[in-house]
Amino acid sequence: MDSENQQRYQTAIALACLPIDNVYLSGCRDQCTTRNDSGDHSASEILKLLRSGQVLMVNSRRRNGLILYKGFHAEFAGPGAAVGSFYDRDCDWALPVGNLSLLTPESHEERQKAYLIRRQWIRLMKQITEKSQPQQRVQKILEQFEQYFDSQTVSQIPNEAFARLIGVLPQTANIARSVASSIEEV
Structure with missing residues (x-):
């Protein structure tokens, strides 16, 4: 039991030391908010954290997520x-x-639930990729993201990210987004 608490404490310390822009990293009880002006630095720090071997989970109480290339x-x-x-x-x-x-998941059950939710997100992307027409895929993923995130957040996601998520060319994502935005303007 003491070793488990020690491991959580070390995880919380390691997370608290990362300078990440607009990213909130929480250990078992502590919450850390650190800021940095460089968005690229933020992504590279997140990448280091992902590769460290630790199991983390995206906070289910916020509208947030990670696109993993x-x-x-x-x-x-x-x-x-x-x-x-x-x-x-x-x-x-x-x-x-x-x-x-x-x-940081606090229990085995919490970790298992997080893995199941990750599978659900993968299944959602699979359902979208089953659409035969590439432009339909882009339209569907845009609809899904716009249902969950605000339009400003969705507009900041690059075409390449959407393209990689659903298996289309970035140009296809660009065209579909342009058509969707021109329809909204009318």
Whole structure:
């Protein structure tokens, strides 16, 4: 029991030492808010954290998430989803969505639930990719993200991120987004 508390304490200290822009990292009871002006630095620090082998989870009480770039595709880990550990060691880049908050699961049950939620997010992306037309995929993922995040947050997500999430070319995402925004203006 003491070793478990010691491990949580060390995790909280390690998380508290990371300078990350607009990212809230919480240990078991402590919360740390540190700020830095560089968004790229933030993403690289998140990437280091993901590759460290720790199991973290996206805070389920906020509208936030991570787009995890892996090889030629990307995965979205939304609220409640587990990130890190050996699942994300192959992550090339991490793009925070919304006001990212990462937590350390406090129990085995909490960790298991986070893994199940990660699977649900993967299944949602799979359902979107089953659409046969690439522009339909882009339209569907935009609808999903706009239901959950505000339009300003969605507009900041690059075309390449959406393209990697659903298996289309970035140009296709750009065209579909342009068409959607021109329809909204009318």
